Amino acid sequence: xxxxxxxxxxxxxxxxxxxxxxxxxxxxxxxxxxxxxxxxxxxxxxxxxxxxxxxxxxxxxxxxxxxxxxxxxxxxxxxxxxxxxxxxxxxxxxxxxxxxxxxxxxxxxxxxxx
Amino acid sequence: xxxxxxxxxxxxxxxxxxxxxxxxxxxxxxxxxxxxxxxxxxxxxxxxxxxxxxxxxxxxxxxxxxxxxxxxxxxxxxxxxxxxxxxxxxxxxxxxxxxxxxxxxxxxxxxxx
Numbered sequence: 001x002x003x004x005x006x007x008x009x010x011x012x013x014x015x016x017x018x019x020x021x022x023x024x025x026x027x028x029x030x031x032x033x034x035x036x037x038x039x040x041x042x043x044x045x046x047x048x049x050x051x052x053x054x055x056x057x058x059x060x061x062x063x064x065x066x067x068x069x070x071x072x073x074x075x076x077x078x079x080x081x082x083x084x085x086x087x088x089x090x091x092x093x094x095x096x097x098x099x100x101x102x103x104x105x106x107x108x109x110x111x112x113x114x
Numbered sequence: 115x116x117x118x119x120x121x122x123x124x125x126x127x128x129x130x131x132x133x134x135x136x137x138x139x140x141x142x143x144x145x146x147x148x149x150x151x152x153x154x155x156x157x158x159x160x161x162x163x164x165x166x167x168x169x170x171x172x173x174x175x176x177x178x179x180x181x182x183x184x185x186x187x188x189x190x191x192x193x194x195x196x197x198x199x200x201x202x203x204x205x206x207x208x209x210x211x212x213x214x215x216x217x218x219x220x221x222x223x224x225x226x227x
Binding site: 004030033035037042043044045048050056089091093095098099100101102103105106107108 | 146148156159160201215218
């Protein structure tokens with residue numbers, strides 16, 4: 001069964017540094033998402049992406065965050081200047097063609113900001 | 115905010131059916147019910163979804179009441195590997211785009227040997 005692949009599995013960075021989290025969605029998916037989960041808290045929506053533009057974003061997704069799908073396969077989340085509170089699991093997800101297609105998630109990147 | 119209510123936790127014996135309840139009394143006509151689970155900080159895993167009819171797949175069955183205000187996820191023969199947090203989510207489908215999922219706290223299912 002096809003999977004959503006995220007790299008790296010664990011990223012450690014210093015406060016103020018830029019990080020890029022990478023995701024390879026399932027090939028026939030058209031809609032893409034980033035979520036995050038701070039340790040012990042709920043899974044939170046960050047942003048959705050369709051047709052090479054952002055469809056929706058949450059209040060968390062401020063100017064420090066950006067997404068892109070530069071080559072039609074990889075889907076990336078960039079955090080320009082990391083803060084301690086950005087430490088979390090970041091999950092990528094994709095969904096197929098219909099409006100009710102379920103989201104399929106990767107196993108996440110654990111980001112630790114020191 | 116999540117539009118569903120789930121008990122915080124439940125347990126069941128290995129090999130028995132696990133029946134996980136969910137209330138969604140304010141569900142709208144254009145909203146599906148989705149179930150996901152999350153095993154120990156792995157990515158959420160899709161289980162099943164339905165609109166108004168009962169649904170079954172290789173993982174589970176979903177029973178939706180006639181008034182659609184509540185549903186039950188049934189794992190017919192629970193195993194230790196089914197220990198996880200289970201999320202019941204309502205999600206609109208006809209908004210012109212593939213809409214996001216909004217996760218609540220879910221229910222922690224513990225399967226005991």
